[in-house]
Amino acid sequence: MNILVVDDERDIQALFEQRFRKEIREKNHEFAFAFSGEDALAYLSQNHNKTELILSDINMPGMTGLELLKQIKQKYINPPPVVMMITAYGDAENFNTAKQLGADDFITKPVDFTYLKEKLKI
Amino acid sequence: MSVSVVPLVVSLALTTRIRKYVKVNGPANWEKPFYYAIFFSVFLFLSEAILQNSDIVKWIWHIYLIALLTFSWKQKELQALKGLMLAFLPFVIISFLNDLTEGIAPGFFKSYEEYFKSATLLSFIWMVAILYSQNRQLKAAEKEKIIRQQEDELNRAIAIRKVELEALVTERTAELTKQKEELENALQELQSTQSQLIQSEKMASLGELTAGIAHEIQNPLNFVNNFSEVSSELIDEMKDELAAGNWQLAAEIANDVKQNLEKISHHGKRADAIVKGMLQHSRKNNGIKEPTNINALADEFFRLAYHGLRAKDKSFNATMKTDFDEGIGNVDVIAQDIGRVILNLITNAFYAVTEKKNSISKDYTGPSYEPTVTVITSKTLTPAGKISQVMISVKDNGNGIPQAALDKIFQPFFTTKPSGRGTGLGLSLSYEIVTKAHGGELRVDNKEGEGAEFTIILPVKN
Structure with missing residues (x-):
């Protein structure tokens, strides 16, 4: 993948x-x-065909993860890449916004890699 | 007949007076006999007029009057009237002696008639004079009695009024005491509510930072946890490689593990710094003024505010500028409180520039907006060259404060932030800290659309 x-x-x-x-x-x-x-976004404009999953943090300087999510969901409709957001534990506000913007799944920080691997198998 | 008018007047005067006196002072059963005595006098007078036999009636008059006087004189109950009786006594006796002498020794009477007439006249004058003076005394006494009665009534009315007033005063006092107690309770409640609010504002500003800090701490924690776990796995792999004799591979893994440990240490220290920053903000405030380096304090809280906001929102970006007057040195302040004021002003300034940045539309083509917050310290000097005041200014190039809000910004619970974002206590508490606890001034210079500048002015005692 x-x-x-x-x-x-x-x-x-x-x-x-x-x-x-x-x-x-x-x-x-x-x-x-x-x-x-x-x-x-620069990477995706070249490689969006082969990218199957995007894992993104939310708090980033400049463009935030939420803004990125919004743009990905607008630009790449066919085939739509799966976007998984990494949120801080208990951050309901960002969680809800990301869900509204079309995030496919969530993992919380600190990242539990065993859990993440289980998700990737499915 | 002409003589009999006088006994009638005398007897009537005496009996009516006595009756009047008895009527007021008692004994009550004497009133009637004296009443009859009046009739008896009138009867005597009329019978004399009808019978034309004045000699017999004349003697009855004498006996009657003497008996009346003698009886009255002897009564203890009528002692107060002895003065009155004395008025009549000479006349009654002299007129009796007059008639007696005339009857028994007319010759003697004839030769001394002038003396007898004079004596009768004198005693009559005496009677009238005494009665007149007594009448006056009586009237004066009555008048005085009436005045005394009026006075008594007035006093009684005053006494009643006094009792009423005292009751009223007691009632009012009770009411006032109750009101006072209610007010005291209300005041106490307000004071405790105020301290709760102040506490919650402290917690809110602490909460603002902790939220960001907690957010921020997730990143280093993520690395510490995962690099240590993965290193443990790498050690297992290294053991396998060593057992298989692959020294080269084992050495490579050992290098990775070392790098990981360095990363763990780095991120651990990062977390440590974040927590320390937080603890500094929440450390106990003892309310004691201590010599504090104002520049260092401003710088510490400037950074704390900036990193707190950055931690919460990484897209947040603003140019931080400082312009410190290095000649300020130490000033006696409650460092934690002034720090909170600075933090509050800076947080507001950052909020203002972020608002302005967000409000600029994407198609805006004018000169680019550079959100900037500047902290400036300065001093004023006395003519002798000593520092009299120290100023700490926080300046932003946001949208400024709307004129309508300017008058209210220091009022408790006034906020321009959306609901849930501000308590409305930040500036009012800052104002209290600067003016009340430090005797200073919190000034605002504002240009709508161009930004605001808040200045803390602290007096310096030399």
Whole structure:
């Protein structure tokens, strides 16, 4: 599966690459990383056909995750990529807004990778 | 006959007086006999007129009058009237002696008739004079009695009124006491509500920061948790590689683990710094003025406000500028309170510039808007060159305060923020802290559409 991870924290790349090292080695998943909403849109304009899942943080400088979500859902209708938002625990406001904007799923920070992997299998 | 008019008048005068006196002072059963005595006098007078036999009636008159006087004189109950009786006594006796002498010794009477007449006249004058003076005394006494009665009545009325007034005063006092107690209770309730509100405002400003901070802490926590877990897995893998004799691979994994540990340490320290910032804000306020470096305080809270807002909303961005007068040094203030005021003013300023930024439409083509918040410190000097005042200004280039709201911004519960976003207590509490606790001034300079500048002016004691 081709996954785009969007987060302004640079260490997120090292974390995902280590957490999914087996899957990457066995070529089950392929990861791309964007460190801002703008980066993510630039990447998608080139690669939206192969990107199947987008994992995005919400609080980011510049374009927020919610704005990114809105734009993705407007631009890429066919085929629509699955967008999973990473929200802070208990942040009902962002959760509801993201849901309204069409987010497909949610995971909370700190990310539980076992749980995330279970989700990816389905 | 002409002589008999006098006994009639005398007897009537005496009996009516006595009757009057008895009527008022008692004994009550004496009233009637004296009443009959009046009739008896009139009867005597009439019978004398009809019978034409004045000699017998004359003697009856004498006996009657003497008996009446003697009887009255002896009565204890009539002692107060002895003065009255004395008025009649000489006349009654002399007129009796007059007639007696005339009857027994007409010759003697004839030769001394002038003396007898004079004596009778004198005693008559005496009687009239005494009666007249007694009458006057009596009238004066009666008048005095009436005045005394009126006075008594007045006093009684006053006494009644006094009792009424006292009751009224008691009632009013009770009412006032009750009202006073009610007011005291109300005041106490208000005071406790006020302190609760102040506490909740403190919690609200703390809450604003904690919300952001809690949000922010999720990121380092995410890395600490996940890098430590993944490192544990990597160690297992490294053991396997070592057992298989793949030294090269094992060394690579060891490098990864080391990098991970560095990341864990880095993010742990990041979390630590966030928590410390929060604790600083909530630390106990002892209300004591201490020498405080105003520039350092302004800088600390400027950063705290900025990072608090950034933590909550990363899209938030504003240019922070400081212009500190390095010559200010330390000023005696309650650092935590002034810090809160600065924090409040900066948070408001950031809110104002964010509002302005959000209100600019996407098709706007004019000069680009740069949200800017500036903190300025300055001082004024006495003619002797000592610092008399220190100013801390927070300036923004937001939309400014609408003229209609300007008068109300320091009032409790007034807020221009949408409901749920502000308590409306921030500026009113800031105002209290600056003016009441520090004897300073909180001034606002405002240009609608161009921004606002709040200035804390603190007096410096030399």
